[in-house]
Amino acid sequence: MARPSRASQLPNLGESIKEAAWRQITESGASSLSLRSIARELGITAPAIYNYFSDRDALVTALIVDAYASFGDCQHEARESHPGPGREIDRLRATGIAYRKWAIDHPHRYLLIFGNPVPGYEPPMQELLPVMIRSLGALLAAVGELHALGRLDMEGVPHPSLEPGHRFSAIMETADQAELPVYAVAMVIWSRVHGLVSLEITGQFPPFPDAGAALYLFELDSICRQFVLPPDHSATINRRMP
Amino acid sequence: MARPSRASQLPNLGESIKEAAWRQITESGASSLSLRSIARELGITAPAIYNYFSDRDALVTALIVDAYASFGDCQHEARESHPGPGREIDRLRATGIAYRKWAIDHPHRYLLIFGNPVPGYEPPMQELLPVMIRSLGALLAAVGELHALGRLDMEGVPHPSLEPGHRFSAIMETADQAELPVYAVAMVIWSRVHGLVSLEITGQFPPFPDAGAALYLFELDSICRQFVLPPDHSATINRRMP
DNA sequence: AATTTTAGTTTACAGTGTAAATATACACTG
DNA sequence: CAGTGTATATTTACACTGTAAACTAAAATT
Numbered sequence A, B: 001m002a003r004p005s006r007a008s009q010l011p012n013l014g015e016s017i018k019e020a021a022w023r024q025i026t027e028s029g030a031s032s033l034s035l036r037s038i039a040r041e042l043g044i045t046a047p048a049i050y051n052y053f054s055d056r057d058a059l060v061t062a063l064i065v066d067a068y069a070s071f072g073d074c075q076h077e078a079r080e081s082h083p084g085p086g087r088e089i090d091r092l093r094a095t096g097i098a099y100r101k102w103a104i105d106h107p108h109r110y111l112l113i114f115g116n117p118v119p120g121y122e123p124p125m126q127e128l129l130p131v132m133i134r135s136l137g138a139l140l141a142a143v144g145e146l147h148a149l150g151r152l153d154m155e156g157v158p159h160p161s162l163e164p165g166h167r168f169s170a171i172m173e174t175a176d177q178a179e180l181p182v183y184a185v186a187m188v189i190w191s192r193v194h195g196l197v198s199l200e201i202t203g204q205f206p207p208f209p210d211a212g213a214a215l216y217l218f219e220l221d222s223i224c225r226q227f228v229l230p231p232d233h234s235a236t237i238n239r240r241m242p
Numbered sequence C: 001a002a003t004t005t006t007a008g009t010t011t012a013c014a015g016t017g018t019a020a021a022t023a024t025a026c027a028c029t030g
Numbered sequence D: 001c002a003g004t005g006t007a008t009a010t011t012t013a014c015a016c017t018g019t020a021a022a023c024t025a026a027a028a029t030t
Helices: A013-028 A035-042 A046-051 A056-080 A088-105 A107-114 A125-148 A169-173 A177-201 A211-227 B013-028 B035-042 B046-051 B056-080 B088-105 B107-114 B125-148 B169-173 B177-201 B211-227
Strands: none
Touching (some): A013 A035, A013 A056, A013 A107, A035 A046, A056 A088, A056 A107, A056 A125, A088 A125, A088 A177, A088 A211, A125 A177, A177 A211, A177 B177, A177 B211, A211 B177, A211 B211, B013 B035, B013 B056, B013 B107, B035 B046, B056 B088, B056 B107, B056 B125, B088 B107, B088 B125, B088 B177, B088 B211, B107 B177, B177 B211
8 A cells, every 4th residue: 555546535634734734833833743643643654754745844945935925915905005105104104004913913924024933944945036126115115105206314323334244135126225214214113113013922021902003003103293294395304393 | 670779860860851952953943852861861861861850741841930020120130220110111122122022042941831732742831820820910010010110001901800710810800991992902012012022033024134132122112102191291192192 | 458656655874852671879767 | 757649840752744866667768
């Protein structure tokens, strides 16, 4: 008995493996996923998985790619739900709201891609970069269009210069030099949003009901107030004078 | 041969185990630590460790407690390095600076206590709460004294109400109801600082030289500008009128 | 129909955490 | 000092993990 007849085996085993992996991850925590128990759940033997994923790491990478795709979809959909001129702030806020919603709906996926890496896992950047860029591209676009309208307040934001040889250099080399501060602002926004969300997801939060939602909305407001200039008003005027 | 003579064994084996564990963690990543390889490094057998730690989890807990203690020391030292009245902002900033410095000096310790938890590890809150409270107490004190001086701008900060039965309820029940917004502000500050630092530590950062330091200083400034009112000025005056 | 490829199985090996039984060095007691 | 008890290790054993190698039979191709 070396191979069951096709009738008795489920089609699309590759996808089934990933599904089982997600099921396990979402209940038993992040990196306690085991090839053997996946196989058990699917009624096959463990080495059979190696026909679809060369490695445990390869499986993890596939999961990460899927997670990034799902996250990226969610981000871009949110942004595109407020089309048209004059709604740039709505687009920025919508991506922010969607960020937390997706993270709370899929905490383990969030931690898988943005948390600290799985034990021995070294992420293959070449494979992950495209999906990473796309998923964070929504925020970048939202900030970028505000900048294009002259409505981005970059006061005090450090103007970065390129560092060659870094893992993310590929992203940056294509960018316009003049837009580098936009990246810096996006980075700050991302870090704030990530800070709150990751603390909330990992349970390191105060015992206040709806604290997550309330603090998150407060932070979105803070972000808009700090970085977004009011529309029109001809040029840049100092809006804060003590 | 069931037990080597005391001359040939190292004293304080309990501490030696933790040291070996740290050595392994700092080089081979967070949760790839193995009792057997610790034993190998110390020239003993694996089950001997069970005389000092009832579990692999117990060892991890001990490491976490130590990490919190080191982190807490660092935080309080930073705060106390600017004593005296009129230097409240210095104290707040110093704890902020120290926060990142400690995290960068001990990235694995940082991820161990503030990152996503180790695979199957369920943190024993009863044991960890005291060290957690103490370590975050420095920030809380820095924010609290500003509040006591009427220099804390809590505009828009959500006023939380208590939620019973939460893991952290013990902390909060002792707190003055009127000081709850102080906790909220401290929480926001912590989340911003944690967001930047955790992204920097896990390598999810743009390829800009010193981006971490520059963005971090920018965020500290943002925090002070948003939450700290200028001294004196009799009462509270609206400093932002558009 | 013969051959090759595909997609599984079985077997095996080196890891891991940990429970149970065992043995000995040391500290106490009679 | 002899005898006992306890602390601290070792040995052995078990269940679990990822994964490499050999093998086998179903399906596709020639």
